[in-house]
Amino acid sequence: MLTTKRKPATVGEILVEEFMRPMKVTQAALAEAMGVQRNHRRNVTAATALILARVFGNSPDFWLNVQRRSDLWEAMNSPRERERIERAKPLGAAA
Numbered sequence: 001m002l003t004t005k006r007k008p009a010t011v012g013e014i015l016v017e018e019f020m021r022p023m024k025v026t027q028a029a030l031a032e033a034m035g036v037q038r039n040h041r042r043n044v045t046a047a048t049a050l051i052l053a054r055v056f057g058n059s060p061d062f063w064l065n066v067q068r069r070s071d072l073w074e075a076m077n078s079p080r081e082r083e084r085i086e087r088a089k090p091l092g093a094a095a
Contacts, residue, residue, distance in 0.1 A: 007077075008069040011044050019056055030055070043067055 009017075020030060031038040033055050044052070044067040049060035075081045 008073050009066070010070050011063065011066050012041070014066050015052075043071070 015030075019025070020027075025033075028038055031040060034040075034051050036051075042048070044063050046060070046064070049063040049067075052058075052063045053060040075085070
């Protein structure tokens, strides 16, 4: 489980700071390379991870892990989600 209090970087932040800026790639150029609309902003799915991996020459696991860390942090730091999580009981205790 994530133990950090600091919010992890999002996929968008990683894309811009670690890939697009250093490579001098525009949003339009990236969208064209990916075959998506320029305003495509969604969570990374398995298919999107495969596309990003192909475009940037890295692994789909990299992109899925960035998304996973962000999703976990959001769930753990949302009062509503935290309440739901804390209501859950281990099967041994629930039976």
